Structures are given as structure tokens and as C-alpha cells.
Amino acid sequence: MRKKIAKFSILPLAAGSIFFSFSTKDAAKLNLEDYSTYDLDLDYTVDDLRGELKPEFKFSHTSPVLGKSYVGFKEALAFKESGGDYKSINEYGYLGKYQFGVGTLNLVGIYDTINFLNSPALQEAAFYANASRNKWILQRDIKRFEGKTINGVKVTESGILAAAHLAGPGSVKKYLRSWGAQAFSDAFGTTIKNYMKRFGGYDVSFIETKKNARVDFESL
Template sequence: MRKKIAKFSILPLAAGSIFFSFSTKDAAKINVDDYSTTHLDLDYTVQDFKEEMQPVYELNRTAPFIGETYVGFKEAIGFKESRSDYRTINEFGYLGKYQFGAGTLKLLGIYDLDAFLDSPALQEAAFYANASRNKWILQRDIKRFVGKTINGVQVTESGILAAAHLAGPGSVKKYLRSWGAQAFSDAFGTTIRNYMKRFGGYDVSFVEAVKNARVDKENLKA
């Protein structure tokens, strides 16, 4: 009776290796060390992928995330309003990162619109002063309505201040005191409810309620 000789193959583990076929008898004689690449000076033609395959992303226009703080609050609004562009003016004449109207800026003591567009520090100060002024105007409504639910959205202090930035404190008062019946939407269709939902839950205790708050331009950092 003839014995069946088993066959097996040594497959290449790297490009350019040789294919061998042996019987089990011949395979026993193979010195595997003769085919090792250990200690060889191999000349790779592929560059280091760790250096070459770095992902390319445009990060300077990515929505910021700085936590649920005042900074996170204002940066989120700035990104929503203008994608955080200090120099932008929209088709309705609203200016800067936070899209202020000229009338609101006058209330804050800012009259030179060109200087306003040229100064990120002035724009940041204007945002804080406006939030401070709105917080003073709406302080009773903040105490009364925070924690309540109107039109399916839980009312928060940051949501109220965001809505006041969008629509003005008077419109926010009407919205809250009518339990959402008197609604407001801007020229783009953005509503008070939308802003209350989108910007709710931030800690804005940093903002002090000040009557007739204005920008102190003399103490602004360059």
C-alpha cells in the first residue's frame, strides 16, 4: 500500500519573498533561520506613514466647545451669529461676531462702527455689557420663569439672555409672560424658543445685572 505524502507551502510574508513547496520529509530538513529577515538592512520605498498621513482639517471655523461656562456661552452664540467672524456685516447691517445692530451699540456707548469692527476687544466688551443690561431688565422674569417649561423647552437663565440678545429684552418679556403665545422671529426665521433651547443650561452667573450697562472703552485691553 502506497503512503500518501502530505504537502504544505511556505507562503511569503513580505513582498518579494519566494514561494516554496515541500514534502513533509524535505520540510524537516529546512533551517527556518536561513529565511529570516532579522538584522537585515531593508530599504523601504514607502515613507513613514505617521508623518505623511496626518489628517487635514480646517479647525479655525469649528464650533468651539469650552464647557457650560460664560465663555462657552458667548462663544457658542458668536459662532451661531457669524461663525465667530469679527469683521462680518450681514445683509441687514448687523455687525461683528455677535451681530449687533447700530441702535443697540448706541445704548452701550458705541458710536464708531468702523472702530467697533476693527476691535475684537470692543466687541467682547459689548457682548458682556449687553448681557449685563438685559439681565438687569429681565431679573424678575429670570426669578419667575427659570425651571418652568414653555413650548416644550425648559427655561434657563442662559436661554433667557440668549433670547434677549436675539430679540431684545422687551420681546422676551412678552414671550415669557404670555407663556409662549406672543412669539418673535428674526428676518431669518430664528425664534425665541429656538434660542432658549439651543443656549439653555450654561452657567451665566458671571454676568452681573447692571442697569444701563455701557462699555468702558478706556479700560479695554488692546
């Protein structure tokens, strides 16, 4: 049987260099140090364009910085809920990017869950409507408890709204008015205290305080 001998080729970067072709046996004898470019003056043919880049541009940025804005708030909450996946359905039947229950969707005027899962715009509108509704229900508690410390966590408006998304506004009222004595945890063991801490300090003034807020389908 004839032995198959692999061939290797080296194509140098610099123009005018020699093309090499050799077998695996020759490659084993090759001293790579003979081909080192260390301490050589190299003549590059590509211009250095780094000076033309805008000063604020950084290669390390892979996503926009959302900070403590409303968008930062909802995206941080979405990442915790579903990893930001609009198609997500968990084992308890919670749906979409923000993991809504069917009952909550009905409260903001959504009854078609298939359409809901297939419409990012509808999911974003549902999140806003639900947050607006929760803000109306909890407006007195926000005024009373914002800035206070309960169970070692500073209470903020965004923390309250995040907790309401997790547990519902009724459970948040009980938690606040009992000064943390009446606690809540979901099926995964996540607590109101955890959400109060994790999502505190965001600027959610963009969210309107509105009774019975519902999704405006005409605007989608």
C-alpha cells in the same frame, strides 16, 4: 520627435539601502510585493517618545473645551451668529462676531462702527455690557420663569439672555409672560424658542446685573 522618458527614484528610509533609478517602462514591470516590509523585523533609529507625553494630552483635541461656562455661552452664541467672525456684516447690516445692530451698539455707548469692527476687544466688551443690561431688565422674569417649561423647552437664565440677544429684552418679556403665545422670529426665521433651547443650561453668573450698562473704554 524624441520621446521624453520620465525618471523615478526610490530613496529608502533605512540606512544602507540601494538607490534605484528606472524609466516609466521599467516601473510598469515592477512588482511592489518584492519590496514589502511585511513580517520583517525593522530596526528603527528614532526613539519612541509616546511614553513621555502627558497622559491628559490627546491628539484629537483641536480646540479647548469651554463647556457650560460664560465663555462657552458667548462663543456658542457667536458661532451661531457669525461663525465667530469679528469682521462679519450680514445683509441686514448687523455687525461683528455677535451681529449687533447699530441701535443696540448706541445703547452700550458705541457710535463708531468702523472702530467696532476692527476691535475684537471692543466687541467682547459690547457683548458683556449688552448681556449685563438685558439681565437687569429681565431679572424679575428670570426669577419667575427659570425652571418652568414653555412650548416644550425648559427656561434657563442663559436661554433667556440668548433670546434677548436675538430679539431684545422686550420681546422676551412678552414671550415669557404670555407663556409662549406671543412669539418672535427674526428675518431668518430664528425664534425665541429656538434660542431658549439651543443656549439653555449655561452658567452665566459671571454676568453682572447692571442697569444701563455701557462699555468702559478706559479698560480696553
